[in-house]
Amino acid sequence: MNPILLVDDEDGLLDMLRIMLQKEGIMNIDFATTGKEALEKINSFRYSLIVLDIxxxxxDGFQICQEIRKISDVPILFLSARTSDIDKLTGLNIGGDDYITKPFNPLEVAARIKVHLRRQNLHLQSQNxxxxxxxxxxxxxxxxTGELFVKGEKITCPAKEFELLSFFxxxxxxxxxxxxxxxxxxxQSTGLNDRNTVMVHILxxxxxxxxxxxxxxxxxxxxNLGYKFIPPKMNDL
Incomplete structure (x- = not known):
């Protein structure tokens, strides 16, 4: 599973969420404490879900959500002290998938995250x-798009290597x-150097x-047979 991103300027809250999520089996977690840091990471990494403070x-978290929606349909869960109905409707209307108000029950947050991750996995399987x-x-x-991500990080890959991995x-x-x-x-038909060429590209x-x-x-x-591509196991949530 790609990492999830927690965006909040309260270190104590981030630490509490990390501990709770890890107890629930979600180990791959990234953090950002400012909007600028969050956008930089989102442009460089692929995330499974984003928890976003407003x-x-x-x-502003709403502005960040709008920027994310220009490039990604990753699930976004707002976590905010702003409790008015207008704020909640705004968050959902601009592309948020869920809205939880502070103070919150950490168990509830973890449960909602797992629900969204399950839905995302089902969506991805259908989309694929x-x-x-x-x-x-x-x-x-x-x-x-010609993109390759490994553990959420965007990897540069030359054309032939990309074609080879696509085939696998x-x-x-x-x-x-x-x-x-x-x-x-x-x-091309096989020649004297074909095996060497394949070996180099696989390396x-x-x-x-x-x-x-x-x-x-x-x-x-x-x-004595050749090469086999064994997909990394997805985290069954």
Whole structure:
């Protein structure tokens, strides 16, 4: 699962939410204490959900939500001391998915976050069937936008490596010989250097997506047969 982002200028509140969420099994958590910091992170990382305070020291949370909606449909949960109906309606009308007022019950916040994450996972599974994109939790690839994210972080990927990874994503858990991969990606009949070319590109890919290149878990060698793409397991919420 990609990380969730908690945006609030109260360090104590952030720490309390972190402890509660980790007790609920949500371990991948990022933080921002200003609107500027939040927008910088959102432009650089892919998040599963954002918890957003409205009264931040520099940029209003409503404005941040509107900026996020220009580039992402990530679930946004407002967490604010502003309790009027107008504020709640404003937050939901500009793109928020939920609105919780302070003071709050941390257990309720954790429960609502888990509900939204479940819905997001179901939505992504449905979306993946319609679009040329693949969401495997820690690894997300979109052929439409040419983007690759690993653990939420945007990764630069040259064209041939991207094509090779796209092919793997479209054929998970299947074994392909180097010669087959060469014909699929380079669109040429196999030659003397085809195996070498594939090996070099797979090594480069592993450096971008694997935690340990020496012990790959995503693109693995199957002895005497070829390579197999094993998708990272998604966090079942």
């Amino acid at each position: 009264m931040l020291p520099d940029i 069937k319609r679009l040329e994109q693949y969401d495997y939790g820690d690894l997300f690839l979109s052929k439409k 994503c479209a054929h998970p858990n299947q074994i392909f010989a180097a010669e087959q991969l060469y014909e699929q990606i380079w669109k 480069r890919l592993r450096k971008r997506i694997e935690e340990d290149v020496k012990k790959p878990k995503i693109i693995v060698n199957i002895r």
